[in-house]
Amino acid sequence: MSTQQQEPETQEAPKDPDMKGAQSPQDRRLAEKESGAIDEESEKQAELEGETVHIKVFRYDPEVEGKQEPRFDDFHVPFEKGMTVLDAVMYARDEYDSSLTFRHSCRQAVCGSDAFFVNGKQRLGCKTQISDLEQPVRIEPLPHQEVVKDLVVDMSHFYDQMHAVEPYFQDEDTPDVNDLEEQRQSPENREKIKMSSRCIWCGACMSSCNIAAGDNKYLGPAAINKAYKFAMDDRESEEIKEHRLRILEQEHGVWRCQTQFSCTEVCPKDIPLTEHIQELKREAVKKNLKFW
Amino acid sequence: MYEHDVIVVGAGGAGLRAAIAAHEAGADTALVSKLHPVRSHTGAAEGGINAALQEGDDWELHAYDTMKGSDYLGDAPAVETLAQDAPEETMHLEHWGMPFSREEDGRVSQRPFGGLSYPRTTYAGAETGHHLLHTMYEQVVKRGIQVYDEWYVMNLATTDEPDPNDRECHGVVAYDVQSGNIEGFKANQGVVLATGGPGQAFDHTTNAVSCTGDGHAMAYRAGAPLEDMEFIQFHPTSLPSTGVLISEGVRGEGGILYNSEGERFMFEYGYANNSGELASRDVVARAELTEVDEGRGIEDEYVHLDMRHLGEERIMDRLENILHLAEDFEGVDGLVEPMPVKPGQHYAMGGIETDENGQTCIDGLYAAGECACVSVHGGNRLGGNALPELIVFGKRAGRHAAGEDLGEAEIRTGYGDDAEDEDDTEFPVTPGKAGLDEVDEAIAADGGVAADAEGLLERAVERERARVDRLLDRDEGVQHAEIRSKLQQAMTDYVNVFRTEDGIKKALEIIRECRQEYQNVYVDDPSRTFNTDLQHTIETRNLIDVAETIALGALVRNEFRGAHWRQENQIRDDENWLKHTMVSWDGGEPSVWYRPVILEGQDKTYEPKERSY
Numbered sequence A: 001m002s003t004q005q006q007e008p009e010t011q012e013a014p015k016d017p018d019m020k021g022a023q024s025p026q027d028r029r030l031a032e033k034e035s036g037a038i039d040e041e042s043e044k045q046a047e048l049e050g051e052t053v054h055i056k057v058f059r060y061d062p063e064v065e066g067k068q069e070p071r072f073d074d075f076h077v078p079f080e081k082g083m084t085v086l087d088a089v090m091y092a093r094d095e096y097d098s099s100l101t102f103r104h105s106c107r108q109a110v111c112g113s114d115a116f117f118v119n120g121k122q123r124l125g126c127k128t129q130i131s132d133l134e135q136p137v138r139i140e141p142l143p144h145q146e147v148v149k150d151l152v153v154d155m156s157h158f159y160d161q162m163h164a165v166e167p168y169f170q171d172e173d174t175p176d177v178n179d180l181e182e183q184r185q186s187p188e189n190r191e192k193i194k195m196s197s198r199c200i201w202c203g204a205c206m207s208s209c210n211i212a213a214g215d216n217k218y219l220g221p222a223a224i225n226k227a228y229k230f231a232m233d234d235r236e237s238e239e240i241k242e243h244r245l246r247i248l249e250q251e252h253g254v255w256r257c258q259t260q261f262s263c264t265e266v267c268p269k270d271i272p273l274t275e276h277i278q279e280l281k282r283e284a285v286k287k288n289l290k291f292w
Numbered sequence B: 001m002y003e004h005d006v007i008v009v010g011a012g013g014a015g016l017r018a019a020i021a022a023h024e025a026g027a028d029t030a031l032v033s034k035l036h037p038v039r040s041h042t043g044a045a046e047g048g049i050n051a052a053l054q055e056g057d058d059w060e061l062h063a064y065d066t067m068k069g070s071d072y073l074g075d076a077p078a079v080e081t082l083a084q085d086a087p088e089e090t091m092h093l094e095h096w097g098m099p100f101s102r103e104e105d106g107r108v109s110q111r112p113f114g115g116l117s118y119p120r121t122t123y124a125g126a127e128t129g130h131h132l133l134h135t136m137y138e139q140v141v142k143r144g145i146q147v148y149d150e151w152y153v154m155n156l157a158t159t160d161e162p163d164p165n166d167r168e169c170h171g172v173v174a175y176d177v178q179s180g181n182i183e184g185f186k187a188n189q190g191v192v193l194a195t196g197g198p199g200q201a202f203d204h205t206t207n208a209v210s211c212t213g214d215g216h217a218m219a220y221r222a223g224a225p226l227e228d229m230e231f232i233q234f235h236p237t238s239l240p241s242t243g244v245l246i247s248e249g250v251r252g253e254g255g256i257l258y259n260s261e262g263e264r265f266m267f268e269y270g271y272a273n274n275s276g277e278l279a280s281r282d283v284v285a286r287a288e289l290t291e292v293d294e295g296r297g298i299e300d301e302y303v304h305l306d307m308r309h310l311g312e313e314r315i316m317d318r319l320e321n322i323l324h325l326a327e328d329f330e331g332v333d334g335l336v337e338p339m340p341v342k343p344g345q346h347y348a349m350g351g352i353e354t355d356e357n358g359q360t361c362i363d364g365l366y367a368a369g370e371c372a373c374v375s376v377h378g379g380n381r382l383g384g385n386a387l388p389e390l391i392v393f394g395k396r397a398g399r400h401a402a403g404e405d406l407g408e409a410e411i412r413t414g415y416g417d418d419a420e421d422e423d424d425t426e427f428p429v430t431p432g433k434a435g436l437d438e439v440d441e442a443i444a445a446d447g448g449v450a451a452d453a454e455g456l457l458e459r460a461v462e463r464e465r466a467r468v469d470r471l472l473d474r475d476e477g478v479q480h481a482e483i484r485s486k487l488q489q490a491m492t493d494y495v496n497v498f499r500t501e502d503g504i505k506k507a508l509e510i511i512r513e514c515r516q517e518y519q520n521v522y523v524d525d526p527s528r529t530f531n532t533d534l535q536h537t538i539e540t541r542n543l544i545d546v547a548e549t550i551a552l553g554a555l556v557r558n559e560f561r562g563a564h565w566r567q568e569n570q571i572r573d574d575e576n577w578l579k580h581t582m583v584s585w586d587g588g589e590p591s592v593w594y595r596p597v598i599l600e601g602q603d604k605t606y607e608p609k610e611r612s613y
């Protein structure tokens, strides 16, 4: 399902009679997993210790009866200085409901796993201080992507777009590695690609983009930015650069961008995405590459 | 069932490099990873890659520094291989487009790092690991190497001859996190484990949530020994709430550590009268914990790292990223208040025993990267030496697994005639298996030995399916999070930078309790779809096994070497301890033994010297 269409799918939980009997505890829990009870429990426990933070978390599981219909669960987690949105959902999971599901790994804004839709904006869970947000804090999966479960979205379309720009160095004409000689690059040129090279593939930009939402084939800000990194790198030859620009100026490439800046606003790595896209448009024009 | 020539488990720096190498050697190669490759923790590395690239530098100096840093517990053939191959491997990265920082003449920049006699740390801003990871992933995409991402590898399919040295590995069993399907992956030529560090065995770590020592535990239970597990590096300045690393740069620029009394304790209490805050990592970490133990910690937990006196201009100029880290992850503004810091687990020097070709004692089973122990780092890893290890030994493992001849290895693996048994130390509790493994028993009772690789894999798949069914079907008992946090707490309380015999024994007792509780573990989330509860529950079992080997190693090694400190014997004891600690699973009844360290290099012998800087 997707957060765009609010209609939940009504799909039967796939049951495998060989694996578990109809009355197995697992089945019972499948049925029991409805909201309410969890909220009360967390409320009681957390209130004991001073301040709590109220979070409302989106829940959905195609297999679990009470969760096939998307809903929000309330959790009250004890506040601690420095607590991030990720800390809060981790606490809720570990203390109240172990089925609460989201991706996360590094906890330091480098793995790009935990972009969520927090209080109406795409943000990295681990990089967002909960004290900066208005309560209750609403935590939802990234919009415009299929929801797999709870806060987990299907990233395959995002990855496809990233792969579509041939995101790899293509020069075969590199020095002999045994000579320990590098390709020279000026510090200025390195600086030029610095910001673009910081992308952590979190998908926040893509999710915030109206154009991407309407045009499934649009490469999107992250992929274009990835291509920018290569196109601007002097280590690759002019020919390859031109090849890259051709990929970018196709029908669903740079010209789709209407400079709304939403991607730039949400990027947790502060990459000037819109600027990069604009610059590529100018490059394409300079190179006399035709509009499609 | 899936089938490939080489299966690489894990897609961090080591796994990606292994896959590229195996692919280049002509093998049909696949990466199986519980995270999408770009999410791997290699991306968190900041500092750089040590490689003797420049004229005036020399691989031999790099080898010498590494051996000295290891406190003479690195094996010379491994150390020399690292130093010799690192320059070429670093160049490969550059040729693949990695955005290294540059000098005016366009060459890659190198900077000085602790313990190095030459500025040979090659870096890409403060994000070296991120760039290394992404650059290699790009090359994987370019080559069209198959990636099974978000597939969690649960176990290896190995034969079960009585002597692990006779065993063979034929593949792995993994489950697709998204769908919950459990499948076999047959490896015709080899399996390379590149699953990263075991930092989650500790309560407070700079490692990612995914660093759960899965590869360690799987290889260990399959019969490959774990080596030098007691050697854990703790970093003195990590943020208390998340473990995010605050780099040494702050102290390098003049940052000062204060206790709750506002005293500059490094000097005030004589921990390091000369170098103060700039003393080596382990000294500073121990000082911080002493302060907290003696009641001079803040909130009984941490100390303050103050950089305000450096002034806004200098901070913005040199330490801007630190301001962001403190703000984003701790909610602290480093310009107006001191930053809270405490020691955090950072790196595991030990791991799955391999030779310099990445091979374990089990035929067809390889390991590379932080999960492996070649051993390059010995008792202590130098900053900037882990990333070159990934690319040097990742590549070797990949090539060897794909059938390339790399020459006979000098390092031996597996229990053999050079082994010395440990029989002096009394363990407070019996380590290893707690009770019967019902699933294993049931499968064993079900039929004889599998005839061929395929049969072997099928049975392994069956076993894992049964295990998962059992976890999901159970309705009550303990949840893994409770056990995990108890385990992590015990490790941080007793097997941390301070280690005493009594403390370590206490930890072993708690680990035993965790094992027993784990017998009753259940997974509350009933769904097959993206069941992270299930995944974490399996990981917790691995953490228990790995934590136990760390504690066992810490208990037997009664000396102070590298990162391992023992209260009872605070000196390096070369007479008795120039040897690796090995722990073998032995079918669930672990044994500890030793293997001598190799200090003889190609042309010279590294004579142990005092490790002072």
Ligand SMILES: Cc1cc2nc3c(=O)[nH]c(=O)nc-3n(C[C@H](O)[C@H](O)[C@H](O)COP(=O)(O)OP(=O)(O)OC[C@H]3O[C@@H](n4cnc5c(N)ncnc54)[C@H](O)[C@@H]3O)c2cc1C
Binding pocket: B009, B010, B011, B012, B013, B014, B015, B032, B033, B034, B035, B036, B037, B039, B040, B041, B042, B043, B044, B045, B046, B047, B048, B049, B050, B128, B129, B151, B152, B153, B154, B194, B195, B196, B197, B206, B207, B208, B210, B211, B214, B215, B245, B346, B347, B368, B369, B370, B371, B383, B384, B385, B386, B387, B388, B390
């Ligand atoms: C904060 C920080 C800073 C550092 N800075 C430096 C530095 O400056 N220089 C340096 O040399 N070193 C540094 N290190 C150390 C170095 O980064 C790591 O040792 C190294 O990156 C580990 O790489 P790896 O490939 O072995 O593992 P990882 O990058 O952790 O990758 C592990 C892979 O295994 C997969 N995996 C794990 N378990 C399973 C399973 N069961 N099934 C399937 N897949 C699995 C994961 O998905 C992942 O892809 C730093 C470490 C940290 C934490």
Ligand code: SF4
Binding pocket: A198, A199, A200, A201, A202, A203, A204, A205, A206, A221, A222, A225, A266, A267, A268, A269, A270, A271, A273
């Ligand atoms: S460009 Fe920014 S928002 Fe987009 S995927 Fe990369 S890091 Fe995330």
Ligand code: FES
Binding pocket: A086, A104, A105, A106, A107, A108, A109, A110, A111, A112, A113, A114, A124, A125, A126, A127
């Ligand atoms: S957990 Fe890795 S980016 Fe947030």
